[in-house]
Amino acid sequence: MSAIEERFGPYGGRYVPETLIAALDELTAAWIEAREDADFVARLELLRRDFIGRPTPLYLAQRLSERVGSKVYLKREDLAHTGAHKINNALGQALLAERMGKPRVIAETGAGQHGVATATACALLGLECVVYMGTEDIRRQAPNVERMRLLGAEVAPVEAGARTLKEAVSAAIRDWVANVETTHYVIGSAVGPAPYPALVRDLQRVIGEEAREQSLAAEGALPARVIACVGGGSNAIGIFSPFVADAEVALIGVEAAGEGLDTLRHGASLGAGSTGVLHGSLSAVLADEEGQILEAHSVSAGLDYPGVGPEHAQLRDTGRATYVSISDRQALAAFGRLSRLEGIIPALESSHAIAWLLENPGESGFDVLCLSGRGDKDLAEYLEQTGKGAGG
Amino acid sequence: MTPLSNSGEAPGSHPPAPVTAVPTTGEERIAGAFREAREEGRAALMPYMMAGFPDRESSLAVAAAYVDSGADLIELGVPFSDPLADGPTIHDAATKALEAGATLATTLEVCRSVSERIPVVLMIYANMVFAHGGAAEFARLARAAGAAGAIIPDLPLGEAEDVREAFAAAGLALVPLVAPTTPPERRARICAVARGFVYVVSTVGTTGERAEVPASLAELVAATKADAVTPVAVGFGIGTAAQAAEVGRIADGVIVGSRLVRATAGAGSPQAAADAVAGFLSEARVALAE
Numbered sequence: 089m090s091a092i093e094e095r096f097g098p099y100g101g102r103y104v105p106e107t108l109i110a111a112l113d114e115l116t117a118a119w120i121e122a123r124e125d126a127d128f129v130a131r132l133e134l135l136r137r138d139f140i141g142r143p144t145p146l147y148l149a150q151r152l153s154e155r156v157g158s159k160v161y162l163k164r165e166d167l168a169h170t171g172a173h174k175i176n177n178a179l180g181q182a183l184l185a186e187r188m189g190k191p192r193v194i195a196e197t198g199a200g201q202h203g204v205a206t207a208t209a210c211a212l213l214g215l216e217c218v219v220y221m222g223t224e225d226i227r228r229q230a231p232n233v234e235r236m237r238l239l240g241a242e243v244a245p246v247e248a249g250a251r252t253l254k255e256a257v258s259a260a261i262r263d264w265v266a267n268v269e270t271t272h273y274v275i276g277s278a279v280g281p282a283p284y285p286a287l288v289r290d291l292q293r294v295i296g297e298e299a300r301e302q303s304l305a306a307e308g309a310l311p312a313r314v315i316a317c318v319g320g321g322s323n324a325i326g327i328f329s330p331f332v333a334d335a336e337v338a339l340i341g342v343e344a345a346g347e348g349l350d351t352l353r354h355g356a357s358l359g360a361g362s363t364g365v366l367h368g369s370l371s372a373v374l375a376d377e378e379g380q381i382l383e384a385h386s387v388s389a390g391l392d393y394p395g396v397g398p399e400h401a402q403l404r405d406t407g408r409a410t411y412v413s414i415s416d417r418q419a420l421a422a423f424g425r426l427s428r429l430e431g432i433i434p435a436l437e438s439s440h441a442i443a444w445l446l447e448n449p450g451e452s453g454f455d456v457l458c459l460s461g462r463g464d465k466d467l468a469e470y471l472e473q474t475g476k477g478a479g480g
Numbered sequence: 481m482t483p484l485s486n487s488g489e490a491p492g493s494h495p496p497a498p499v500t501a502v503p504t505t506g507e508e509r510i511a512g513a514f515r516e517a518r519e520e521g522r523a524a525l526m527p528y529m530m531a532g533f534p535d536r537e538s539s540l541a542v543a544a545a546y547v548d549s550g551a552d553l554i555e556l557g558v559p560f561s562d563p564l565a566d567g568p569t570i571h572d573a574a575t576k577a578l579e580a581g582a583t584l585a586t587t588l589e590v591c592r593s594v595s596e597r598i599p600v601v602l603m604i605y606a607n608m609v610f611a612h613g614g615a616a617e618f619a620r621l622a623r624a625a626g627a628a629g630a631i632i633p634d635l636p637l638g639e640a641e642d643v644r645e646a647f648a649a650a651g652l653a654l655v656p657l658v659a660p661t662t663p664p665e666r667r668a669r670i671c672a673v674a675r676g677f678v679y680v681v682s683t684v685g686t687t688g689e690r691a692e693v694p695a696s697l698a699e700l701v702a703a704t705k706a707d708a709v710t711p712v713a714v715g716f717g718i719g720t721a722a723q724a725a726e727v728g729r730i731a732d733g734v735i736v737g738s739r740l741v742r743a744t745a746g747a748g749s750p751q752a753a754a755d756a757v758a759g760f761l762s763e764a765r766v767a768l769a770e
């Protein structure tokens with residue numbers, strides 16, 4: 089097996105304090121070793137099956153397909169244990185932490201899904217867990233905060249800046265700088281310094297591997313399009329990755345347009361950002377002409393981030409993947425629509441992908457859409473944003 | 481030590497700026513400052529400050545007070561939105577400076593105001609260097625403001641080569657950092673390419689005052705000195721004159737950051753800010769000379 093990528097074209101790298109370099113080297117070595125260790129792989133596969141509930145179904149969404157006017161399968165990551173794809177990464181990294189002999193795990197979370205997934209994996213393995221979360225996200229994702237605490241994790245509130253995901257990542261990195269010898273940082277998306285973007289992709293690749301096999305089993309063909317929402321880009325890179333070599337499959341990433349790309353209140357780093365360094369890697373970021381990182385905005389906490397994984401920046405530049413965006417309003421409408429059409433309440437993040445599909449029916453074959461998570465956590469925010477009371 | 485070069489002045493006062501017609505590189509200026517301190521039999525004192533904090537006028541006053549109260553070099557922080565190597569004190573100062581409207585131009589103005597009298601080393605995060613036209617263009621801007629060097633805390637060995645070369649071509653020294661977690665073989669490689677000085681991070685952590693100087697520091701500094709051809713300065717966590725003196729006994733230079741930023745934060749006016757830092761610096765200078 090090849091080494092782990094440090095760069096994706098010009099993007100990626102390790103723009104972090106010197107203090108962390110030794111730990112990043114250690115993590116790189118641990119992952120190269122672990123993924124070739126039959127015992128480790130067997131343990132991960134068993135837990136994927138019996139703990140996470142993999143493979144997740146590839147579900148033909150009949151009523152959604154009728155509404156869109158083309159055939160759509162949903163890759164049901166919402167049915168993974170803890171309700172989102174985040175557990176694929178968190179479990180893999182927690183196993184690595186255990187293997188490296190690090191008794192303490194830290195994580196950041198936006199929507200709370202990655203925090204819950206990490207808290208869950210730490211409970212399973214008996215590791216200490218601290219999750220950094222912006223206080224604005226603590227407000228809008230309250231049910232997940234209670235879940236993390238119930239699972240034995242400490243939720244550390246972050247007051248800096250806009251009190252959302254960017255500041256939570258920064259706080260986690262600072263904790264890691266101070267406690268690197270005993271602590272593993274389970275980053276929640278395909279972002280950060282090398283080896284994280286490649287490590288997280290490797291752990292999320294299972295989504296795409298299953299979806300590719302399931303597509304061939306169900307249709308005897310590959311999908312025309314694979315569609316996923318993009319925050320930091322982990323569910324998208326996970327489902328895209330096994331299809332990258334299939335040139336006939338279009339890859340479409342859906343970013344958050346928030347209140348509009350012309351308003352500065354959005355999360356579309358690939359569509360409307362510039363090249364810069366955030367949280368340890370060179371990639372597409374939202375920054376001003378001075379190089380100050382801007383606050384992102386999205387109604388969905390998981391897409392409310394001014395950066396994106398470096399591999400997506402490369403896929404954009406090479407034209408292999410296409411990145412589009414969907415506004416808060418469109419995502420909220422799709423949230424309600426999928427709930428009523430299919431009896432599936434999608435995460436507000438995933439609702440961005442649904443919203444794009446509703447407006448862009450397929451022209452041939454069938455599509456696969458990554459339903460990255462379930463939307464129970466978003467109910468209160470949905471009701472507040474749409475002004476709908478119960479039964480509305 | 482050559483008696484002639486010893487100014488013989490009381491600690492706390494700074495020798496008048498040498499009148500130089502020959503343009504010197506930043507590296508030479510930094511070396512000169514360390515040499516002068518060494519010839520006085522003490523470590524160089526390098527206070528840190530945040531440009532534009534709490535406002536432009538105060539930071540200009542603080543820079544002037546540093547020169548007048550015995551600093552040998554100044555480390556000038558450039559306010560950035562996401563300073564990952566900094567603890568709460570300096571992070572907050574950056575946030576407030578940005579809120580008060582500070583830009584790179586503010587930093588360069590502060591730099592220009594003192595750079596004829598003292599070598600200034602900028603502390604700037606990588607994204608700001610890239611955003612200002614890249615390494616070569618940034619170096620040109622910094623040199624035009626008289627900066628002697630720059631520390632980029634999120635540009636470790638492995639990412640720094642192009643930047644180091646572009647800076648060197650412009651006469652701006654790229655000062656690298658060594659951490660307690662840096663393996664010996666890597667430390668040697670960092671020291672081999674250091675310009676100006678090597679910045680030893682005293683503790684595993686972000687910037688901020690600490691109760692004690694770690695016991696392992698002496699060993700780390702000695703090992704770094706053995707690897708380096710440049711002077712070796714220590715920063716992160718030094719917050720009292722006694723700690724400065726303790727570190728000054730083992731290192732060529734002592735960097736004091738959060739303690740002074742905190743003093744500035746509490747002051748209500750440019751004059752009060754200048755007075756607050758001058759008091760601490762004079763005390764540290766005396767302690768270093770003992």
Ligand SMILES: Cc1ncc(COP(=O)(O)O)c(C=O)c1O
Pocket residue numbers: 172173174198199200201202276277278317318319320321322323324389390391435437438460461462
């Ligand atoms: C359900 C769900 N989908 C998507 C995302 C966005 O992250 P990523 O782009 O890494 O998949 C999140 C992040 O919290 C999430 O919870």
